[in-house]
Amino acid sequence: MEEPELSGKELGRKLNRIGSVAQRGGELNQLDLAILLAAGEGKRMKSSRAKVLHEIAGRSLIAHVIKAVEPSAPNELRVVVGANKEEVIQHLSQISPNAKTIYQEVRGGTGHAVKIALAGYNSLGTVLICAGDTPLLSGATLKELLKHHNSTGASATVLSANMPDPSGYGRVLREASGDLAEIVEEKDASELQKQTTEINSGVYIFAATDLVAALSKLSKDNVQQEEYLTDVIGILKSEGKKVVAFKAPDFTEILGINDRSQLSQAAFIMNARICNALMQSGVTITDPMSTWIDLTAEIDVDVVIEPGSAIRGKTKIGREAVIGPRTTLIDCEVGAQARVFESHCESSVIGGSAQVGPYAHLRSGTVLSEQVRVGSFVEIKNTTIGEGTKVPHLSYLGDASIGAQTNIGAATVIVNYDGVEKHQTVIGDHVRIGSDSMLVAPVTIGDGAYTAAGSVITEDVPPGALGIGRARQSNILGWVLKRRNGSKSAQAAAKKEGSK
Ligand code: UD1
Ligand code: CA
Numbered sequence: 001m002e003e004p005e006l007s008g009k010e011l012g013r014k015l016n017r018i019g020s021v022a023q024r025g026g027e028l029n030q031l032d033l034a035i036l037l038a039a040g041e042g043k044r045m046k047s048s049r050a051k052v053l054h055e056i057a058g059r060s061l062i063a064h065v066i067k068a069v070e071p072s073a074p075n076e077l078r079v080v081v082g083a084n085k086e087e088v089i090q091h092l093s094q095i096s097p098n099a100k101t102i103y104q105e106v107r108g109g110t111g112h113a114v115k116i117a118l119a120g121y122n123s124l125g126t127v128l129i130c131a132g133d134t135p136l137l138s139g140a141t142l143k144e145l146l147k148h149h150n151s152t153g154a155s156a157t158v159l160s161a162n163m164p165d166p167s168g169y170g171r172v173l174r175e176a177s178g179d180l181a182e183i184v185e186e187k188d189a190s191e192l193q194k195q196t197t198e199i200n201s202g203v204y205i206f207a208a209t210d211l212v213a214a215l216s217k218l219s220k221d222n223v224q225q226e227e228y229l230t231d232v233i234g235i236l237k238s239e240g241k242k243v244v245a246f247k248a249p250d251f252t253e254i255l256g257i258n259d260r261s262q263l264s265q266a267a268f269i270m271n272a273r274i275c276n277a278l279m280q281s282g283v284t285i286t287d288p289m290s291t292w293i294d295l296t297a298e299i300d301v302d303v304v305i306e307p308g309s310a311i312r313g314k315t316k317i318g319r320e321a322v323i324g325p326r327t328t329l330i331d332c333e334v335g336a337q338a339r340v341f342e343s344h345c346e347s348s349v350i351g352g353s354a355q356v357g358p359y360a361h362l363r364s365g366t367v368l369s370e371q372v373r374v375g376s377f378v379e380i381k382n383t384t385i386g387e388g389t390k391v392p393h394l395s396y397l398g399d400a401s402i403g404a405q406t407n408i409g410a411a412t413v414i415v416n417y418d419g420v421e422k423h424q425t426v427i428g429d430h431v432r433i434g435s436d437s438m439l440v441a442p443v444t445i446g447d448g449a450y451t452a453a454g455s456v457i458t459e460d461v462p463p464g465a466l467g468i469g470r471a472r473q474s475n476i477l478g479w480v481l482k483r484r485n486g487s488k489s490a491q492a493a494a495k496k497e498g499s500k
Contacts (some may be wrong), residue, residue, distance in 0.1 A: 005012070006308040007020075008335070009098075016463050018250075021245065022167075028209070030072070030073050030074075030075070031072045031073065031075070031125075031126055031127075031128050031146060031205075032074065032075050032076070032123055032124070032125030032126050032127065032208065032247075033074055033075065033076045033078065033121065033123070033125070033126075033127045033128070033208070033315045033498050034064065034067060034069045034072070034074035034076070034077050034078070034119045034127070034128040034129075034130070035078050035079075035080065035114060035118075035127065035128070035129045036066070036069075036078070036079045036080070036129075036131070036132050037080050037110055037113050037114070037117075037129070037130070037202075038050075038052045038062055038079055038080060038081055038082075038088060038129050038131075038132030038133075039080045039081055039082025039083060039085075039103075039104040039107060039113055039133050040082065040083065040107065040133075041082075041083040041107070042133070042258070043405060044084065044258045044259040044300045045258070045259060045260060045263075046259075046260075049087065049089050049376065050083060050084035050088050051083075051132075051133060051257065051258075052132040052133060053084075053087060053088065053091055054089060054257070054263055055200035056135055056263065056266050056267040056270050057267065057270045057271060057274060057293075057294050057295045058294030058295055058296050058297075058312060058313060059294075059295060059296070060091060060095070060136075060296075060473065061132060061133055061257060061300065062079075062091070062092070062095075062339040063091075063095045063096075063131040063134040063389075064089070064135035064136070064137070064270075064345050065131075065132055065134060065135060065137060066096050066099070067128055067139065068097065068130075068137045068138055068139045068141075068142055069128065069130065069139070069142060069193075070105045070139060071139035071140075071142070071143055072128065072139070072142050072143055072146055075123075076100065077096065077098065077099040078099070078100045078101075078102055078117045079092060079099050079100070079101050079102070079132070080101075080102050080113045080116060080117050081102070081104070081115075081426065082103065082104040082105070082107060085101075085103060086356065088101075088491055089101050092347055095338050102116055102117050102119075104116050106147075107226070107339055108220075108227055109220070109224065109226025109227040109228055109229070109272050110131075110202075110224060110226075110227075110228060110229035110230070111215060111218045111226070111227035111228050111230075111232065112218075112226065112227040113229075114129060114211070114215060115215045115218075115227070116188045118208075118211070118212060118215070120486040121208070123208070124207075124208050124209055125207075125208055126146070126149070126150075126205060126206070126207065126208065127205065127206045127207075127208045127211055127384075128142070128146070128203075128204070128205050129202075129203065129204045129205075129206070129229065129443070130142075130202070131202040131203070133254060133256050133257045133258070133447050134201065134202060134203070134253075134254055134256050134257070135257065135266055136252055136253050136254070136255055136257065136266055136269055136270060137201075137203065137253050137254060138253055141159070141249070141250075141253055142203070142361075143196075143226060144246070145157060145159050145203070145205060145246050146205060147188055148244070148246045149205040149246075151242075152242065152244050153242065154207075154241075154242040154243060154244045155203045155206065155207045155210040155236050155241035155242055155243060156204060156205070156206050156207070156210065156211070156233055156236050156241070156243045156244075157204065157206075157243075157244050157245070157246055158172065158180065158183065158200060158201070158203075158204050158233060158243070158244070158245045158369050159201040159203040159204065159245075159246055159247070159248055159254065160198050160199060160200060160201060160245040160246065161198070161199060161201060161247055161248040161250075161251040161253070161254050162197050162198050162199075162247070162251060163197055163198075163199045164166045164197070164251070165390050166196065166197045166198075166199045167186065167194075167484070168256075168258070169186060169199035169200060169358045170183045170184060170185045170186065170199060170200035170202075170230050170332040171183065171184050171186065171189055171196040171198065171199060171200070172192065172196065172198040172199060172200055172245055173193060173195055173196065174198075174245075177204050179244075180237070180244055180245045181234070181235065181408060182230075182231075182233055182234035182237060183200045183230035183231075183233050183234070183236060184230075185222065185223070185224070185228060185230060187222075187223040187224060188222050190225050196247070198247075199254075199448075200230060201248065201253075201254035202254075202256065203254065204229070206232075210236055210241055211232065212324060213262070214235040214236050214239075217235050218231055218232070218235075219231075219274075220477075252269050252442055253366060254317050255269070257371075263423070265488075270295075271288075271292055271293065272288065274293050274294075274295060275288035275291060275293060278293065278299055279300065282301035282302060283299050283300075283301065283302075283303050283305065284302070284303070284304040284305065285305045286304070286305065286306050286307050286324075287306075287307035287308075290307045290308050290309075291305055291307065291308070291309050291310075291311075291312040291324075292309075292311070292312075293305075293310075293311045294311065294313060294315075296313055296314050296315075297312070297313070297314070297315045297316070297317075298314075298315070298317070299311065299316075299317045300317060300318050300319040300321075300336070301319050302319050302322075303317050303319065303320065303321050303322070303323065304321075304322045304323070305323045305324055305327035306322070306323065306324030306326075306327075306341070307324060307325050307326070308324060308325050308326040308327075309323055309324035309325065309326065309327045309328065310327075310329070310330075311323070311329050312328065312329065312330040312331070313330050314329040314331050315329045315330065315331060315332045315333070315334070316330075316332075316333045316334065317329075317333045317334045318334060318336035318337070318352065319336045319404045319484070320334070320337045320340070320342070321334050321336060321337060321338045321339070322338075322339045322340075322341070323340050323341075324340075324341060324342075325341060325342065325481075326341075326342050326351060327340050327341055327342060327343050327344070327345070327357070328343075328344045328345065329345050330346040330347065331346065331347045332345050332346070332347065332348050332349070332350060332362075333348075333349045333350070334345070334350045335349075335350060335352030335353070335354065335370065336352045336353070337353045338350050338351065338352060338353060338354045338355070338356070339354075339355045339356070339357075340356040340357055341353075341356070341357040341358055342357045342358035342359055343356050343357040343358065343359065343360040343361070343362070344360075344361050344362070345360075345361075345362040345366075346362065346363055346364055347364035347365065347366075348362040348363070348364070348365070348366035348367070348368070348380075349366070349367045349368065350362070350368050350372075351368050351369045351370040351371065351372060352370045352371075353370055353371045354368045354369075354370060354371060354372045354373070355373045355374070356368070356373075356374045357374070357375075357376070358376050359374075359376045359377050360374045360375070360377075360378050360379075360380075360488050361378070361379040361380070362374070362378070362380050363379065363380065363381035363382070364381065364382065365381060365382035365383070366380045366381060366382070366383055367383070367384040367386075368383065368385050369384075369385060369386050369387040369388075369389075369404070370387050370388075371387055371388045372385050372387070372388065372389050372390070373389075373390040373391070373392060374391050374392075375390075375391065375393050376393055376394070377393065377394045377395075378392075378393070378394065378395045378397075379395075379396045379397075380392050380396075380398070381397070381399070382400075383397045383398060383399065383400040383401070383402065383414075384397050384400075384401045384402065384448045385397075385402045386402060386403040386404030386405070386406065387404040387405070388404055388405045389402055389403070389404060389405060389406040389407070390406075390407050390408065391408040392408075392410065393410040393411070394410050394411045395408055395410070395411060395412045395413065396412075396413045396414060397412070397414050398414050398416040398417075398422070398423040398425065399414070399416040399422050399424050399425065399441065400414050400416070400424065400426070400441075401424070401425075401426050401427070402427040402431075403427060403428045403429035403431065403447065404429045404430075405429055406427060406428070406429060406430060406431040406432070406433070407431070407432050407433065408427075408433045409432070409433050409434050409435035409436070409437060409453065410435045411435055411436045412433050412435070412436070412437045412438075412439070413436050413437075413438050413439070414439045414441060415439060415440040415441060416441045423441035423442040424441060425439055425441045425442065425443050425444070425445075426443075426444040426445070427439075427444075427445045428445060428446050428447035428449065428463065429447045429448070430448045431445060431446075431447070431448065431449050431450070432449075432450045432451070432494075433445070433450075433451050434450065434451045434452050434453035434454065434455060435453045435454070436453055436454045437451045437452075437453070437455050437456075438455070438456040438457065439451075439457050440456065440457060440458045440464070443457055443458065443459070443460055443461075444460045444461075445457070445460070445461045445467070446460070446461060446462045446463030446464065446465065447460065447463045447464075447466065448463055448464045449461045449463055449464060449466070450465075450466045450467070451466070451467040451468075451469075452466060452467065454470050454472065455467060455468055455469040455470050456469045456470065457469050480493050481494060481497075482485045482489060
């Protein structure tokens with residue numbers, strides 16, 4: 001069959017399309033540019049920090065949005081910054097070094113922000129726009145939005161949703177036919193328009209050329225005297241362009257954070273998502289309502305997490321470990337079948353089948369080998385402990401290396417700090433440290449050595465030796481009867497004497 005003849009313009013378009021598809025390795029749904037709007041002050045947060053830097057589930061709000069945008073693979077990412085810009089730019093340089101930041105000096109509205117972001121942008125193609133304060137948005141929904149935009153061939157596609165409580169949001173107005181007509185901000189809406197529950201998420205995809213043309217026609221003729229990006233929709237529509245709305249399957253995805261209550265609601269929703277995903281993957285979470293898990297945590301199958309626990313940062317937990325109740329793990333690695341309860345642990349490694357708690361405090365640099373036991377009121381810092389060693393009660397261990405199968409008696413303290421510098425302590429294998437020993441660093445206790453209870457050990461103890469560092473005891477006989485005559489103690493002692 002013969003190809004239908006194409007006009008010059010059509011042919012050009014077709015070639016462009018083929019060219020750009022080839023350039024993108026055949027991926028039609030790729031994005032050319034993503035713009036994040038993050039210049040607002042976030043006044044309602046009442047915070048000295050930028051709003052988009054507040055965190056939920058271990059990530060800043062803006063980092064969540066950037067993660068959601070990533071699967072759509074924009075060729076370029078531009079972030080409009082304003083309030084607290086140094087802080088935001090510094091954060092972006094860590095989480096997304098390729099992002100280009102654009103400074104909006106005066107808050108002229110979302111339309112103004114996009115205008116600035118597009119200055120000097122001469123590529124055509126497809127542009128995604130998101131706000132930096134909608135952290136629950138998923139990558140899957142953005143990909144669906146892009147797919148919808150491409151399949152309808154629209155000039156603009158708005159991500160909308162039906163909100164049970166639409167107050168505060170811009171309303172999506174439709175024609176009698178159901179087609180999208182325009183977006184009206186709540187502050188500018190009539191009472192009737194406010195009844196609409198379909199709201200604007202603040203996420204859009206535009207054909208770049210149409211967007212640029214429409215932006216030049218924005219006015220500030222509204223209650224807030226700002227250039228609204230939302231007005232672009234009405235402008236495009238009035239020019240006969242195709243504008244469509246794509247409804248998000250789940251309205252919680254587009255909740256915007258404007259104040260601390262919304263921050264906590266978003267954190268709650270995000271946490272429920274994380275817990276559900278983990279439970280689906282084979283983790284038992286006894287009480288997801290009181291368990292807080294960061295997105296960055298990795299938890300293996302058959303782990304049990306008891307109530308009141310927090311799993312933060314880059315924590316990894318091996319299979320069949322039991323964590324909690326009331327345990328916080330921050331950036332920790334926990335081996336299989338370990339048990340950690342009623343404890344606080346930070347930047348530590350807990351070996352397989354080890355037991356920690358109740359009431360243990362593992363500080364940064366603690367490394368426990370397999371089957372180590374750490375009991376109540378024990379604090380450990382910057383210390384490596386060998387397999388099977390026990391520290392069961394009331395101890396402080398700092399800046400030490402301890403061998404395997406050793407027992408650290410109750411109330412042992414490593415005296416690591418002389419008031420100026422920290423010093424190292426080395427304890428060998430199969431050592432028995434007597435209760436209430438003070439090990440004054442730097443000091444080495446050899447393999448198989450003992451220390452006597454109550455000793456202050458200031459010198460090395462060779463392998464197999466008993467180190468004693470305390471005054472010998474002497475008893476002064478009859479002292480109480482003589483010096484505390486008439487006291488209850490004296491009476492008790494006298495009775496004992498008489499019964500002899
Ligand atoms: C905006 C939408 C509204 C939508 C809602 C969704 C407009 C006019 N309104 O309202 O229809 O329902 O989002 O959450 O777009 N920003 C700048 N520079 C500015 C103004 C804003 O960068 O000059 C940024 C803000 O930092 C924020 C985003 O744009 O990240 C949205 O601004 P915000 O003031 O929160 O808009 P809303 O009133 O929530
Ligand atoms: Ca907002």
